[in-house]
Amino acid sequence: MVEIRKPIQVSEAINRVLQHSRAMPTITVSLDESYNSILAEPIIAQHDVPPFNRSPYDGFAIRSIDSIGASGNNRKQFNVIDHIxxxxLTSRKLGEKExxxxxxxxxxxxxxxxxxxxEQTVEHDGGFTIRKPFAKGENVSRQGEDAQQxxxxxxxxxxxxxxxxxxLATFGYAKVDVAKKPFVGILSTGTExxxxxxxxxxxxxxxxxxxMIIAQLKRMGIASKSYGMRMDDLDVCCQIVEKALEECDVLITTGGVSVGDFDYLPAIYDRLKAKVLFNKVAMRPGSVTTVATVRGKLLFGLSGNPSACFSGFELFVRPALLTMMGCKKPFxxxxxxxxxxxxxxxxxxxxFVRSIYRFEDGKAYITPAGFNKSNAVTSIARGNAFMVLPGGTRGYKKGTEVDVLLLGVEEGVDKWQLQ
Amino acid sequence: MVEIRKPIQVSEAINRVLQHSRAMPTITVSLDESYNSILAEPIIAQHDVPPFNRSPYDGFAIRSIDSIGASGNNRKQFNVIDHIxxxxLTSRKLGEKExxxxxxxxxxxxxxxxxxxxEQTVEHDGGFTIRKPFAKGENVSRQGEDAQQxxxxxxxxxxxxxxxxxxLATFGYAKVDVAKKPFVGILSTGTExxxxxxxxxxxxxxxxxxxMIIAQLKRMGIASKSYGMRMDDLDVCCQIVEKALEECDVLITTGGVSVGDFDYLPAIYDRLKAKVLFNKVAMRPGSVTTVATVRGKLLFGLSGNPSACFSGFELFVRPALLTMMGCKKPFxxxxxxxxxxxxxxxxxxxxFVRSIYRFEDGKAYITPAGFNKSNAVTSIARGNAFMVLPGGTRGYKKGTEVDVLLLGVEEGVDKWQLQ
Known part of the structure; x- marks a missing residue:
């Protein structure tokens, strides 16, 4: 008997995963170490920026009142009393025409x-002349104009x-509160x-x-541990998964999630009393993507097919890890x-078709990155985006405007905008 | 006397920098270490992908000839002789209806x-029946269909x-030839x-x-060394720059490039007999951005103003470093x-206005990220793009379509598309 699984929509699958993405604790790191982390605190202006009225140019500080009436025919003369x-700081107080x-x-x-x-002066020994009046505040970078304490x-x-x-550096955040990064275990299954x-x-x-997954995690600055890639014996497998769950915040497995005779993951979920959030998603590739939780930890069962595995990571694992870190833009x-x-x-x-997105002559174009079956690996290496075609549609013609999700972009967005 | 510098166009400045971006040597790294490097060799298919005719499904391998004439009223019967x-691999050779x-x-x-x-079968003890004929090659992932040796x-x-x-993993590239990453020195000048x-x-x-520059380099996976931030004495400065040039492939300085009384960089360039590629660019912020070479090494003199410094890095340093590594898409x-x-x-x-780029209702929008003077720091922290407004233009109205350069994107493009 083949197990019949009921597929759920991608958006619903993402919702379920994010609902089970448990917040990581906050840690304090040095500014140097903070790059690519998620801020656990807001950045508050610790002082005005600029912190004082500042000169944006090389020139002369004057009292605007002394420039009134200046013109080409009536150049005003100033004496220079200090140089900073x-x-x-100067200790001098400007007097008239100083x-x-x-x-x-x-x-x-x-x-x-x-x-x-x-450039607005003619200099001479000990002073300069100007040919136009200056307004109060002219060429002044005002204290607090960029940010207020x-x-x-x-x-x-x-x-x-x-x-x-x-x-952060501007405000003296030598230490920063950020979310601890999840530590991720990877177990590749498949006797082939x-x-x-x-x-x-x-x-x-x-x-x-x-x-590939190690690199996808590195892209997020997340460290991982590989638990190898054998899967011969159910008992051994369960032990490995148990160990990984103890050591890691999240476990990703690849392969073994389908309904084949050697697909052990469903049996492992049973043994571990995992709560399966879903085991079939209305998507291609990767419809067998399975996500479960064990003792509050997420277990991602990604397909063993490279394209499906890649998509499963980007669509489910990435937003889950970002949400665990409190990221407001996980998509x-x-x-x-x-x-x-x-x-x-x-x-x-x-x-989800791995594709090449490019901008030309003011328009955005998308081209499938070659061979596009779930077991394709070359198309993953090409391209920088998914073209997304809704379920229940037939073929698409050249020239049609289609949905795109961009890959390898530092900052995501706050909403999943597709079905 | 104020030195009058002749500004050159941004595109010309980029050209000059790239012409002086010297190729880094090739090194061999492990696959694990290769992430975010630039390939120094093409990837050649070392074998067909798939390497053999492969089953894309759980099911039964048959001889299509045995399925001819199958229908709901005339189910064809097969005997299962092996299970893989x-x-x-199977050692068995299929006979009729096996x-x-x-x-x-x-x-x-x-x-x-x-x-x-x-799912296309009704199974029974030792075999199954089917209700439709199968074509030769049906449901077969053909050897070489994804890539050919x-x-x-x-x-x-x-x-x-x-x-x-x-x-790379698929083809057994346990070691990969990549460009050695440039090692970059950073010297922040400015008595303030x-x-x-x-x-x-x-x-x-x-x-x-x-x-900020350390983080911009980290984003590219590039290591750097900071040479501090004092600049009191020209002799000391020259010694520091000399030392940095010995230890690094590229040196970035911030501040001191203008024509002010305490701007030492021009004097340092003189002493080092640096070839100044340009010291004025027709851009805002960052018009004083200076690039020079000493003994074949690039010296980037970025403005000390944060926004200008940020822009100078993204527009000049980043494509130069990528070009040094042989990257075909440095922009x-x-x-x-x-x-x-x-x-x-x-x-x-x-x-170049630091801005927020977003997609909504099928259209791309750009919004300046707040305060936009060259000494602004808050706008650098917001936003994910530059809005680019051509020189010689007046104000821009809401609703106008403008040029945008995207920041924080993994893969660049092969052409500079602006003036």
Whole structure:
């Protein structure tokens, strides 16, 4: 008897996974270590930015009142009484027609209220003249114009990219509270698998899913441990899975989730008393993708087929890991693009076609990345996006606008925008 | 006298930098270490994929000839003579109306030429019946249908992302030839700078550019060394720069490139007999960005202003480093998007506005990420793109379609598409 599984929609599958994505604890790391983490605290302006009225140019700080009436025919004369660079303060107070020579980034003396750029002056020994009046505040980077003390600038749950690092450094966050990264176990199952450094044997293929998932995790800055790739005996397997569940926050298996005679995962789930969230998703490739929880930990049973395994990771594992870290934008960015060739296959289920997304002449185009069966591996290596075709549709014609999910993008989006 | 510098166009500046980006040597790394490197060799199919005719389903391998005439009223009967899982071979040769029970991924016996899915059968003790004929090759994953031995699948110069890792693993690339990553030195200059863990002092700001650049390099998987951030004495500075040039492949300095009284970089370039490729670019922010070479090594003199520094890195340093590694797609991905608000500033030079790019209701939108002066730091932390406004334009109205460069995207493009 073949087990009949009821497929659920992709959106519903994602919902179930995210509902079971348990929050990771907060840890404190140095700013250096924070890159690619998820902020566990908002970034609050610890002081005004700029912290003082600042000169944005090399020039002279003046009292604007002294420039009134200046013109080409009536140049106004200033005497320079001090000279400061960035990081320096003047002790002098400007009197009438006095100026301080000031460099970019230096604090403007309290007694001054405008900056004359070097280029706007004619200099002479001990002073300069100008040919136009300056308004109060002209060429002044005002204290607090970029950010005001106490303002929340970035919310918790944001990924730490280089711009965030700059902001953290500005406010003296030498230590940052971020979500601890989940530690992920990987178990590749399949009696046909041999290791990458083994010579090919009849009937065998090399394990590509394991290294691929390690790289998918590395892309997220997440460390993993491989639990090998044998699966000969149910007892041994259960022991390995038990051990992995003790050591890891999340376990990913590949292969063995179908209804074949050597597909052990369903039996393992039974033994572990796992709660199976779903074992059939209305998607291609990867319809047998199974997700379960054991003692609150997520077990991802990805298909052994490379394309299906890749898709299962990007669609389910990635948003789950990001959600565990409190990320507010766990989903792949969504776009639309014009299909560049006919795609004649019918789509009984929602289909994720590994594709090449590109922008040309002001328009976005999408081209399937070659051979697209679930066991294809070459198409995973090409392309940078999924073309997504809704279930229940027939073929698609060249020129049709279709849905796209972008891969390898640092910052995701906050909503799953497809069915 | 203020030095008058002649600005060059951004595209010309990029050209000059790339012309001076010297190729890094090739190194051999393990597959594990290859992620985020640039391939120094193409990926050639070392064998057919699949390497044998493979069953894509759980089912039975049959001779299609035995299924001729099968129908609901005339079910054809098969006897099962063997049972193989993935990775297993049968020693049996099929005779008339014989079948081998076969699982997904297993090699199809030479004597069979079609696969009947389990769901297409009614099983009984020792055999099964089918109700439809099967064509020769039906449900067979043909040897070589995904890739043929000797075929070049991926060109040298491609970034190693997870899909590439999968392909390398498939073909047994336990070791991979990749470009050695440049080692980058960072020297932050500016007498106003204090370190991230120091309390704020009057007239000072914390060094945010250094940590930001380290993170921008980390995003590319590139290691760096910080050479501190003091700049009091020209002799000392020259010594530090000399040392950095000995130890590093590329040196990035921040600050000190303008024409101010404390801007030492021009003097350092002189002393080092550096060849200055340009010291003024028709862009905002970052017009003072300077690039020079010393003994064949690139010296990037980025502006000390955070936004300008960030832009200078993304526009010049990033493509240079990628080109040094032989990457064929060193440029930021380009797109178009609709401006969501008025941008009234005139643009004497090409303007790069740190912005938020998003897709909604089938359209791409771009929104400036807040305060946009060159010394702004908060806008760097927000957003995921540059809006690019051509030089010589006045303000832009809400609803206008504008150019966009996307940040934080794994795979770039092969052409600089702007002026």
């Amino acid at each position: 660079g960035a990081g320096q 100026a301080v020579r000031i460099m970019t980034g230096a604090p403007i003396p309290e007694s001054a209220d405008a900056i004359v750029m070097l 106490g303002e929340q600038l970035i919310e918790a749950g944001t990924i730490v990219h280089p711009g965030i690092v700059a902001l 698998l041999i290791d990458v450094d083994e010579p090919l044997q009849p009937g065998k293929i090399r394990n590509s899913n394991g290294p 792949l960015p969504y776009a639309k693009a014009i299909l560049t060739e006919d795609f004649p296959k019918p789509n009984p289920f929602m289909r | 899982g993935a990775g297993q 079948a081998v029970r076969i699982m997904t991924g297993a090699p199809i016996p030479e004597s069979a030429d079609a696969i009947v899915m389990l 000797g075929e070049q699948l991926i060109e040298a110069g491609t970034i190693v992302h997870p899909g590439i890792v999968a392909l 700078l204090i370190d991230v863990d120091e309390p704020l002092q009057p007239g000072k700001i914390r060094n945010s550019n250094g940590p 930021l991905p380009y797109a178009k998007a609709i401006l969501t608000e008025d941008f009234p500033k005139p643009n004497p030079f090409m303007r």
